[in-house]
Amino acid sequence: MKEHPGRLVLLGNPVSHSLSPIFQNAALRAAGIPLEYEALEVREKELRPLLRDLRKLSAAGNVTIPHKVAVHDRCDELTDLAARVGAVNTFWFESGRLHGDNTDVGGFDAAARALLGGEPSDARVALFGAGGAAAAVLAAIEAWSGVTVSIVARNAARAEGLVRRFPDVARIQKSAKRAVDGATLIVNATPIGQQDDGLPIEPSKIARSAAVMDLVYRRGGTAWVKAAREKGNPAADGLTMLLEQGALSFQRWFGIQPDREAMRQSLL
Numbered sequence: 001m002k003e004h005p006g007r008l009v010l011l012g013n014p015v016s017h018s019l020s021p022i023f024q025n026a027a028l029r030a031a032g033i034p035l036e037y038e039a040l041e042v043r044e045k046e047l048r049p050l051l052r053d054l055r056k057l058s059a060a061g062n063v064t065i066p067h068k069v070a071v072h073d074r075c076d077e078l079t080d081l082a083a084r085v086g087a088v089n090t091f092w093f094e095s096g097r098l099h100g101d102n103t104d105v106g107g108f109d110a111a112a113r114a115l116l117g118g119e120p121s122d123a124r125v126a127l128f129g130a131g132g133a134a135a136a137v138l139a140a141i142e143a144w145s146g147v148t149v150s151i152v153a154r155n156a157a158r159a160e161g162l163v164r165r166f167p168d169v170a171r172i173q174k175s176a177k178r179a180v181d182g183a184t185l186i187v188n189a190t191p192i193g194q195q196d197d198g199l200p201i202e203p204s205k206i207a208r209s210a211a212v213m214d215l216v217y218r219r220g221g222t223a224w225v226k227a228a229r230e231k232g233n234p235a236a237d238g239l240t241m242l243l244e245q246g247a248l249s250f251q252r253w254f255g256i257q258p259d260r261e262a263m264r265q266s267l268l
Contacts, residue, residue, distance in 0.1 A: 107245030
C-alpha cells in the first residue's frame with residue numbers, strides 16, 4: 001500500500017451538491033484508512049495558494065468544475081490520459097511534485113459499457129458539449145472500434161479544438177437533430193440539467209433504439225434520463241461514471257482497490 005496522503009480533498013466551485021465525500025468516506029472506512037475526504041469550495045484566485053498549502057501536507061484529491069484545466073496546467077507530472085484530455089480530475093503529491101491524472105476517461109468507459117451491455121463497436125455517438133468532460137468522453141471513445149462522434153456545442157472554437165485533437169473519431173454537427181439521427185448512443189457532457197430540469201435535446205427527437213447517457217447526476221435521476229426512460233430508451237445518468245472515476249482515483253491514491261459495493265450502498 002502507498003503511503004497515505006496527509007489530506008484528501010475535492011476542489012471545485014460549487015461543491016455543495018457533490019456526492020463524492022459520501023462514497024469516498026465509505027471507501028475509506030471500509031479500507032480502515034484513518035482519513036476524511038473533504039469538499040472544499042475554491043474560487044479561482046484561491047487555487048494557487050491552496051495548492052501550495054496542500055503540497056506541504058502531501059495531500060491528494062479530486063478536481064471538479066471549474067478547476068480541471070487550471071490544475072492540469074499547474075501539474076509537474078501528467079499521466080498520458082491527463083495530457084490527452086487536457087484536464088485533471090485526480091491529483092496527488094510525490095516528493096513535492098504535483099501529479100495529475102484523468103479518471104473520468106475510465107469512469108465514462110465503464111459506465112458506457114454497463115449501459116450498452118459490453119464493448120461498443122461501430123457505434124454512432126452524438127456528443128453534446130465541448131469542455132473537459134467531452135474531451136474525456138472522446139479519449140475513451142477513440143479506443144473503441146469503428147466509432148464516429150458528432151459534436152454539438154455552442155462554443156464553436158472549443159468544438160473545433162476537440163476535432164483537431166481527436167480527428168479519427170470526431171466531427172462537428174451544427175444541427176442537434178441531425179446529430180441524433182441514427183445515433184446509437186447520445187451523451188450529454190454539458191451542465192444542462194444539473195441545477196434544473198433542462199434538456200440537451202427533447203427525447204421525442206431521439207430514436208427509441210438509441211441509448212442515452214447523461215454525465216450530470218442528481219438524486220433520483222435527471223429530467224432528461226427520466227424522460228428518455230419513459231419513452232423506452234435505455235438511459236443512465238452520471239452516477240455510475242462518478243462512482244467508477246472515484247474508485248479509480250482511490251486506487252491512484254492508495255494503490256488498492258476500494259470496496260465498490262460499500263461506495264454504492266452509501267448513496268442509497
